[in-house]
Amino acid sequence: MGTLASEEGGEDLASALRRATAMLAEAGVPSPRADAELLADHLLGCGLGRLRSLAVIGAGVPDGFWELVEERSKRVPLQHLTGTAHFRHLTLSVGPGVFVPRPETETLVTLALDWISAQSPVLAAPVVVDLGTGSGAIAAAIAAECRASRVHAVELSEFAYAWAARNVALPEVGGRVELVLGDLRTAFPELDGQVDLVVSNPPYIPAGMVPREPEAAEHDPELALYGGGEDGLELPLATIASAARLLRPGGFFVMEHAEVQAEALSARLARDPAWTSVTSHRDLNDLPRATSAVRVEASPVEELRP
Structure with a gap:
């Protein structure tokens, strides 16, 4: 005390x-x-x-x-001053160099866990991949709340990776997350076609949409914010391509994005024969914040472009 x-x-x-x-x-x-x-x-x-x-x-x-x-x-983030961020049932370590997880992203975990629950008991030990894990919040939460899961997470930033390593080592996580330093575009080739669930909160902010809050604009790392290109869709589209590569037929994909990107991403997934059951999901503020789809083809798909 x-x-x-x-x-x-x-x-x-x-x-x-x-x-x-x-x-x-x-x-x-x-x-x-x-x-x-x-x-x-x-x-x-x-x-x-x-x-x-x-x-x-x-x-x-x-x-x-x-x-x-x-x-x-x-306007230094509260979480940077306390060194912690609460995410679902976990208390995560955060600080400079890593994106502070937001409450809206908890909805992404709910969507993932609800899908896993709906597959029970057929899906006894789900294989999960978190693309662009940042602080490790999503990967750690899924592993903590679904103890049968085997979770793999990838992060490009060495700074964020260091924070994620601390968070996936939490006792609640139980050592069920494999964390690697690398690019979400090429991660886990050894798992191609074998993954049950791919979840991601990739960088997605369009180039001209600087966050209004100083906590995000001045303290969240740019690598975790901006998705690339004027519409911010370069990394979300790369995430979709990786998900198509990794998922088995019938596997589930869910990704967070900006509300202004919902229509474009849903349309892109809907016209791709690799995907079915494309669905938009609203966040705590009733904004279209995530899109999900089910993998229907085992063969690789052509890379999507903005």
């Missing part, structure tokens, strides 16, 4: 949280009160319930609190 600064002649925790909330709100932080409490809890390690109790009884301010508030006011 962290150290509480002396409150003698100074500010107590409740007052500090109010002042920090006002500072963060003025800086445009979307959830200022929650962030102020999370920063204090990061230092104290007591849990939010206990933190609020300490505020009520007039406890002191934890050492280092205002330094963290100042950094958050500069």
